[in-house]
Structures are given as structure tokens and as C-alpha cells.
Amino acid sequence: MSQVVVNRHPRGTLSRQAELTLGAVGLAGLILLWQVASVASLLSERVVPAPTDVAGALGRLSVTADFWGAVWATVSITVIAMVVILLIAVPTAMAIHASRFVEHSTWFLIEFLKPIPGVALIPLALLLWGPTDGVKLFLIVFGSLWPMLTQLVYGLREIPGLALEMARVYRFGFWQRIHRITIPSVLPFTLTGLRISVTIALIIAIVTEYIVGMSGLGSLLALAQLNGVVDQAFALLLVSGLLGLGFSGSVAALSGPLLFWHPSQRERRNG
Amino acid sequence: MMATTTPGGWRLLLLRGWLPVTLVALWWTLSAGSEALYFPPLQEILTTLVDEWILGPRWRSDLLPSLANFTIGFGTSVLLGTALGVLLGMSPVMRALFAPVLTFFRSLPSPALIPIVLGILGLGAGMNVSLIVLGAVWPILLNTIDGVRSVDTQLREMVRSYRLSRRQIITHVVLPSAGPQIFAGYRIGLQIAIILIVVSEMVGATHGLGYYVLESQQLFMITQTWVGTILLGIIGYLLTLIFLRIERRVLRWQIRMRQATGAS
Amino acid sequence: MGAEHLLDLQDLGKTYSTGAVRARILEGVEFTVDRGEFVCVVGPSGAGKTTLLKCIAGLTAPTTGRTLFEGEKVTEPPAKLAVIFQDYSRSLLPWLTVAKNIELPLQKARFPARERPGIIAEALANVGLEGKGGVYPWEMSGGMQQRAAIARGLAYQPDVLLMDEPFAAVDAQTRIDLEDLVLGMSRRLGMTVLFVTHDIDEAVYMADRVVVLSGTPAAVARDITVDLPGERDQVQTKNLPRYGELRAEVFGLIQAAKRPAMQRTETVPARRMVP
Numbered sequence: 038m039s040q041v042v043v044n045r046h047p048r049g050t051l052s053r054q055a056e057l058t059l060g061a062v063g064l065a066g067l068i069l070l071w072q073v074a075s076v077a078s079l080l081s082e083r084v085v086p087a088p089t090d091v092a093g094a095l096g097r098l099s100v101t102a103d104f105w106g107a108v109w110a111t112v113s114i115t116v117i118a119m120v121v122i123l124l125i126a127v128p129t130a131m132a133i134h135a136s137r138f139v140e141h142s143t144w145f146l147i148e149f150l151k152p153i154p155g156v157a158l159i160p161l162a163l164l165l166w167g168p169t170d171g172v173k174l175f176l177i178v179f180g181s182l183w184p185m186l187t188q189l190v191y192g193l194r195e196i197p198g199l200a201l202e203m204a205r206v207y208r209f210g211f212w213q214r215i216h217r218i219t220i221p222s223v224l225p226f227t228l229t230g231l232r233i234s235v236t237i238a239l240i241i242a243i244v245t246e247y248i249v250g251m252s253g254l255g256s257l258l259a260l261a262q263l264n265g266v267v268d269q270a271f272a273l274l275l276v277s278g279l280l281g282l283g284f285s286g287s288v289a290a291l292s293g294p295l296l297f298w299h300p301s302q303r304e305r306r307n308g
Numbered sequence: 309m310m311a312t313t314t315p316g317g318w319r320l321l322l323l324r325g326w327l328p329v330t331l332v333a334l335w336w337t338l339s340a341g342s343e344a345l346y347f348p349p350l351q352e353i354l355t356t357l358v359d360e361w362i363l364g365p366r367w368r369s370d371l372l373p374s375l376a377n378f379t380i381g382f383g384t385s386v387l388l389g390t391a392l393g394v395l396l397g398m399s400p401v402m403r404a405l406f407a408p409v410l411t412f413f414r415s416l417p418s419p420a421l422i423p424i425v426l427g428i429l430g431l432g433a434g435m436n437v438s439l440i441v442l443g444a445v446w447p448i449l450l451n452t453i454d455g456v457r458s459v460d461t462q463l464r465e466m467v468r469s470y471r472l473s474r475r476q477i478i479t480h481v482v483l484p485s486a487g488p489q490i491f492a493g494y495r496i497g498l499q500i501a502i503i504l505i506v507v508s509e510m511v512g513a514t515h516g517l518g519y520y521v522l523e524s525q526q527l528f529m530i531t532q533t534w535v536g537t538i539l540l541g542i543i544g545y546l547l548t549l550i551f552l553r554i555e556r557r558v559l560r561w562q563i564r565m566r567q568a569t570g571a572s
Numbered sequence: 573m574g575a576e577h578l579l580d581l582q583d584l585g586k587t588y589s590t591g592a593v594r595a596r597i598l599e600g601v602e603f604t605v606d607r608g609e610f611v612c613v614v615g616p617s618g619a620g621k622t623t624l625l626k627c628i629a630g631l632t633a634p635t636t637g638r639t640l641f642e643g644e645k646v647t648e649p650p651a652k653l654a655v656i657f658q659d660y661s662r663s664l665l666p667w668l669t670v671a672k673n674i675e676l677p678l679q680k681a682r683f684p685a686r687e688r689p690g691i692i693a694e695a696l697a698n699v700g701l702e703g704k705g706g707v708y709p710w711e712m713s714g715g716m717q718q719r720a721a722i723a724r725g726l727a728y729q730p731d732v733l734l735m736d737e738p739f740a741a742v743d744a745q746t747r748i749d750l751e752d753l754v755l756g757m758s759r760r761l762g763m764t765v766l767f768v769t770h771d772i773d774e775a776v777y778m779a780d781r782v783v784v785l786s787g788t789p790a791a792v793a794r795d796i797t798v799d800l801p802g803e804r805d806q807v808q809t810k811n812l813p814r815y816g817e818l819r820a821e822v823f824g825l826i827q828a829a830k831r832p833a834m835q836r837t838e839t840v841p842a843r844r845m846v847p
């Protein structure tokens with residue numbers, strides 16, 4: 038076997054410093070451009086407010102209890118959904134991995150349910166059970182379970198055969214095998230699943246809130262739209278984005294310490 | 309690698325088929341003659357589906373426009389995301405310049421854009437397509453950038469030493485090498501696009517499948533709500549199936565390589 | 573024209589700086605390669621051989637000095653120069669067949685479309701891969717892949733072929749076959765080859781001249797003309813007493829550079845006595 042050193046992109050890389058500076062310049066430039074366009078009335082105020090107006094609206098929002106209540110509602114349900122998803126996906130993936138019979142029997146069901154957009158179930162779920170937090174949780178879990186499940190099944194399948202043979206040669210016990218081989222090799226896949234699942238969960242949470250009018254960022258958005266307060270809609274857009282950043286940032290922050298041995302992380306440290 | 313023995317032909321069909329068939333059969337028999345308001349008989353649901361959507365006019369008035377909007381929206385996301393991704397992937401300065409904005413939009417739950425897009429474009433196809441593009445383009449763009457960036461160093465040197473033209477580099481080296489990762493981006497983009505066509509029709513259209521299913525619920529037309537939901541499921545499934553077919557065809561060199569070498 | 577060397581390295585130096593760290597890899601490297609010569613550059617792993625080769629090929633800019641190729645300063649990879657990389661699996665494109673891999677760098681201006689099939693077939697024949705054009709690289713063994721990479725270099729019809737430890741990743745038997753293949757090929761086609769390796773035997777066996785690279789930063793320790801019979805043979809050549817002497821000479825130079833402290837104590841022992 039030839040040793041393949043995956044030596045990624047040393048050419049065409051900037052120093053961290055330069056990257057951050059350029060990023061700040063890009064962001065500042067964009068906001069400045071937007072502000073200038075607004076002031077020069079190139080953008081209709083009723084459609085796209087100036088950045089300063091958006092900042093003002095954000096300031097006004099941030100002192101209301103409603104706003105923080107909505108943020109909490111969206112964040113908490115998303116976090117709970119992630120926990121539920123893990124509780125469902127881990128045993129399911131293990132069952133699928135352990136038994137060919139389970140794998141084949143559930144194959145079509147999973148392949149069929151996977152691509153069904155979670156939001157499509159909103160009307161039916163509302164009809165059957167009404168607008169409760171339980172329904173919201175069900176919708177989020179149903180819609181964003183699949184990436185996690187797929188990644189877990191995939192991860193279990195990809196456990197290096199060599200490592201398993203090593204475990205047999207050295208007579209690893211059950212827990213030792215789980216702890217030293219299974220969990221470390223499945224972890225990267227779990228985090229990938231988590232990253233995709235949380236993105237979709239947040240989308241479904243906001244859509245459900247928006248359509249049903251349940252407490253959360255989605256209903257605030259609907260309200261802003263109804264009242265025609267554009268600057269507020271933009272402020273909420275900003276908040277939603279930051280929330281998304283917070284979630285993906287959290288997954289990334291988990292990856293650092295959990296995957297310190299993984300090439301992607303080593304590269305990050307060195308690069 | 310572990311030896312995986314997959315049974316062939318009718319045995320596999322039986323193994324995979326028994327559970328879904330049993331479930332549908334159960335549903336059919338248990339719901340037959342059902343008086344429960346919210347659980348109409350499956351037979352009634354299917355008859356309505358066929359009557360309204362296949363024999364009736366809805367496939368033209370609601371289904372085709374939905375599919376057209378979806379195709380335009382997802383297609384635009386693919387073209388735009390790939391082209392910009394290659395551009396940004398090959399230029400570190402541009403990439404750094406736009407990094408914060410891209411990171412923001414990638415993490416943004418796209419339905420948060422609904423009030424603004426509705427405000428600018430109003431109800432209709434334009435709004436639906438725009439929302440899809442604004443949601444689906446980011447994972448495609450960012451995956452393409454990553455794929456282009458991780459083109460192997462030695463490959464880059466080979467390309468330079470043989471003085472390949474820019475066009476040759478993009479079509480023969482960068483795109484194929486980043487292909488698997490680009491398609492991973494398409495897959496996430498597709499998932500988001502399917503969600504968004506439904507959402508955008510629920511909130512920003514006066515026809516289409518999404519509109520139909522939400523409208524049925526609000527009018528308390530229970531059978532129709534079931535029909536719409538099932539139809540959305542089938543369509544989501546079929547779109548994904550078509551996509552995976554295309555992916556397998558485009559990336560077949562990689563699949564064959566994996567089979568030949570056993571490498572990942 | 574006459575006195576001009578094909579390759580002329582003048583005071584070549586390279587320093588990598590990553591952040592605050594500066595690593596001086598090469599300093600004052602000077603040697604020349606003439607048309608038709610087979611020159612081996614030998615040095616221990618990490619000496620800076622790949623760096624040197626990249627500077628010559630125009631893939632990296634040297635920090636000091638310059639390389640002249642056919643009398644012109646190299647800034648970008650010249651059109652009449654080809655590089656064979658160490659890791660064939662990363663330089664052949666797995667999504668193209670061998671023939672397409674070879675065809676890719678053949679530009680319209682120099683290689684009209686109708687001449688290409690002939691050129692490709694000839695290159696494949698030269699490396700003993702007749703009829704393998706339709707195969708994908710990953711369907712072949714490591715040695716065959718490296719031969720395909722060499723065929724691509726040949727089809728490109730360069731004036732000089734730079735090779736960076738091309739046989740480091742293949743098994744010993746394949747390596748011997750490939751050495752003889754490249755040697756025979758370069759003799760037959762009158763090619764100029766600059767061959768980089770860490771393997772002393774390989775260098776002495778193949779070269780007309782061996783350039784020994786040693787020290788940190790690396791410089792040319794010695795430029796040795798290999799006065800062995802032109803026809804090389806894995807058994808006979810390696811049994812010649814002269815082969816052993818040359819081998820020992822190169823080995824000594826590299827060992828000396830590896831342990832500069834020891835060498836100092838050997839050559840000037842008195843210094844240590846009187847602190």
C-alpha cells in the first residue's frame with residue numbers, strides 16, 4: 038500500500054489573520070453598501086429598511102418579554118427534539134446494524150419516509166391532534182430524524198474491520214469494544230447527522246410556529262408580516278440566523294474535543 | 309470489509325416488502341368502513357386521490373406548476389451554487405471576503421425569509437422559486453467550495469506542470485475531484501428545496517400541492533388533507549429517487565473505483 | 573547555443589516561512605544538466621529534494637538564485653518540461669481512462685487531434701502498456717500506474733523529464749523492473765532525465781552523474797561522474813568493484829552530513845581538549 042498523505046490546500050491559503058480581516062472587511066462593506074443604498078433611496082423603505090432601522094427594531098425587540106419567550110420556545114423545542122431524535126435513532130440504527138432481517142424489512146419504509154418533507158405533515162397533524170407542543174415536537178422529530186438515522190447506520194457499517202480484528206486478537210470485552218472502537222468510529226458520523234438534523238429541525242420549528250401561530254420565532258415573523266413592520270421582520274431574520282449559527286457552532290464546538298484524533302480536526306489545528 | 313451477503317431477486321423483494329405491505333393492508337382493513345371523523349377509510353382516500361389528481365384536473369392546475377417551480381428553483385440553486393462555489397473555491401481572497409455572509413446564510417433557517425420575500429414579490433411562482441433558491445443554494449455553494457478547496461495538492465502541481473488551461477482544469481480536474489462532495493451538497497439542497505416548495509405554497513400561493521393540503525385542513529376537508537399528505541410523500545420520494553439515479557450515473561467512476569479497490 | 577546547458581541551477585536557495593517559523597531548506601545549490609544526460613539527485617529523506625525539484629519545475633519560487641531552462645529563467649512550469657510525481661495514485665485522474673489521462677495535457681497547438689492516438693499508443697508501448705489505454709488507473713497495479721504516469725510524461729514530448737522518487741511507493745521487484753524500463757527508455761529516446769531519489773543504489777545504478785545533496789540547509793556536497801559502463805545490468809553492474817566504491821562514496825557523504833557533530837569531533841579533535 039502506498040502511503041497517501043492527504044495534504045490539503047497549502048497553496049492558495051491565507052493566514053488566519055488575513056482571513057479574519059478580509060471577512061470583517063467584506064461584512065462591513067456589505068452593510069455600508071446597504072446603508073448607502075437605503076439612504077440614497079435605491080431601496081424602497083417599505084420593502085428593505087436601512088441597517089440602522091433594523092438595528093433599532095432589534096433593540097426595541099430585545100427589551101420585550103415576548104421576544105425572549107419566543108426565542109426560548111424555539112430553542113428549547115429544538116434541543117428537546119435533538120434529544121428525542123438521539124433516543125430513537127441510536128437503538129434503531131443498532132437494530133438495523135445488528136440484524137439483516139431488520140435492515141431489509143425496514144429498508145423500504147425508511148427509504149420512503151426519509152424524503153417526505155416534515156412540513157407536509159403539519160396540516161394533517163393539526164387536524165388530528167390540534168396545535169399542541171407535543172404535535173410540534175412530533176413534527177420536528179419526524180422531519181429531522183432521518184439524517185441522524187442514516188448517518189448512524191452508515192457509521193456503524195464503516196467501523197474499520199481491522200480495528201475489530203485487533204479487538205478480537207487482544208480479546209477485548211464487550212464494553213471495551215464499545216468504548217474503544219464503536220463509539221469513537223461512529224462519533225464523526227453522529228456529529229454530521231446532528232449538524233444536518235438540527236438545521237432541518239429549526240426550519241420545521243419556525244414553519245410550524247409561523248403557520249400555526251404557536252409561540253416561537255415563527256409566530257413573531259408572522260406577526261411582523263401581518264402588521265407590515267418590515268424592520269422587525271429583518272431583525273427577526275437576523276435573530277433566526279444567529280440562532281442557526283448558535284446551533285451549528287455548538288455542534289462544531291462539540292466536534293473539537295470529541296474528534297481531536299480525526300483528520301479534519303488535526304488539519305484545523307495545523308492549518 | 310465485512311462480507312455482506314445480499315439475497316437476490318424475489319427473496320430480497322419478500323424481505324423488503326413484507327412489512328410495508330402488511331402495514332398498508334392493516335391500514336386498509338382497519339379503516340374499512342371507518343366512521344371515525346379523522347380516519348377515513350384508506351379506500352376512500354385512494355379513490356379521492358385518483359379522482360381528483362389523476363382523472364381530475366388537479367394534476368394540471370396544481371401538480372405541474374408545483375413541479376415546475378420546484379425544478380426551476382432547485383435547478384437554479386444547483387447552477388448558481390456550483391458556479392459560485394467553483395469561483396470562490398479557487399479564489400482564497402474572495403472566499404475570505406464572503407465567508408461571514410456565507411456562514412450566516414448557511415445557518416439561517418430559510419423560512420425566516422418568508423415575510424421579506426413575500427413583501428418584495430407577493431404571492432405566486434416568483435416567490436416560491438425565490439424562496440427555494442434562497443434556501444437551497446447555500447449548502448450547495450459551501451459544499452462546492454469545500455470540495456474545490458480539497459483538490460489534492462499533488463494534483464494541483466500536476467495540473468500546473470502540464471500547463472492545463474483554466475477550462476480544462478475546471479472540467480477535467482476540479483469538478484470531477486470535488487464531485488462527490490458537490491453531490492453531497494445537492495442532496496442536502498434537495499431536501500431543503502422539497503421542504504421549501506411545500507412551505508412556500510402553503511404560505512405564498514393560491515394553488516399547488518402545498519396550498520391544497522393546507523387549504524383542505526383549514527376547510528376541514530379531512531379526506532383531502534390525507535390525500536394531499538400522501539401525495540406530498542410520494543412526490544418527495546420520487547424526486548429523491550430521480551436525483552439518486554442521476555447522482556449514481558454522474559459519479560459512476562467513483563462507484564466502480566470503490567468496487568474495484570475496496571477503498572472508500 | 574552550443575555552450576548552453578539545458579538546465580542551469582544558480583545559487584538556488586529556499587526558505588519556507590510559516591508564521592514566525594523560518595526553515596532554511598536549500599542554500600546555494602548549483603549544478604547543471606546537459607542534453608541527453610541522466611542525472612540523479614540523491615539525499616536523505618527530508619533533505620529538500622522535492623523542494624529542489626519544485627523550484628526547478630517552476631512550481632515554487634526559490635527564495636534566492638534561479639534556474640535557467642534552455643537559457644531562460646524559470647518562473648512557471650516551462651512547456652518542454654514534464655514532472656513525474658512520487659505518488660502515482662494522486663497524479664493520475666481516477667475519473668479518466670489511461671488514454672484520456674495521457675491526452676489531457678496534449679494541447680491543440682502542439683498536438684493536432686488526429687496525431688494524438690498515435691502519440692498515445694507510442695507512449696504506452698514505450699512503457700510496456702500496449703493496449704491498456706481504455707483501462708482506468710485504479711484497475712491497474714501500482715507499478716502499472718506509475719508506468720502510465722511516465723507514459724503521460726513521454727507523450728508530452730518534453731526536453732527534460734523530472735522524476736521525484738517515482739519508485740518509492742512500489743514493491744522491490746517492480747522497482748527493479750521500472751528502473752530498467754526508465755533507463756532503457758531514456759537511452760533509446762535520448763531523453764534528458766533529472767531523477768530524484770533517497771536510494772543510493774538506485775542513484776548510482778541509473779545515473780551518468782550523481783549530485784549528492786546534504787546538510788541543513790542542503791547544498792551540493794559533491795557532483796560525481798559515474799564512470800561505469802554505459803550498459804547497466806542489475807547483477808553485473810552492481811557486482812563491479814567500481815560500483816561499490818561509488819556507492820560507498822555517496823553513502824559516506826550522506827552519513828557525514830547526517831551527523832555533523834560527530835564529524836566535527838573526528839576531524840578536529842584538538843578543539844575539544846582545549847575549551
Ligand SMILES: Nc1ncnc2c1ncn2[C@@H]1O[C@H](COP(=O)(O)OP(=O)(O)O)[C@@H](O)[C@H]1O
Pocket residue numbers: 047588589590595597615616617618619620621622623624
Ligand atoms: N510547503 C512547505 N512549507 C513548509 N515546510 C515545508 C514545505 N514543504 C516541505 N517543507 C519542509 O521542507 C523539508 C524538506 O522537504 P522535502 O523537500 O519534501 O524533502 P525530501 O523530498 O528530500 O524528502 C521538510 O522538513 C519539510 O517539512
Ligand SMILES: [Mg+2]
Pocket residue numbers: 621622623736737
Ligand atoms: Mg520528497
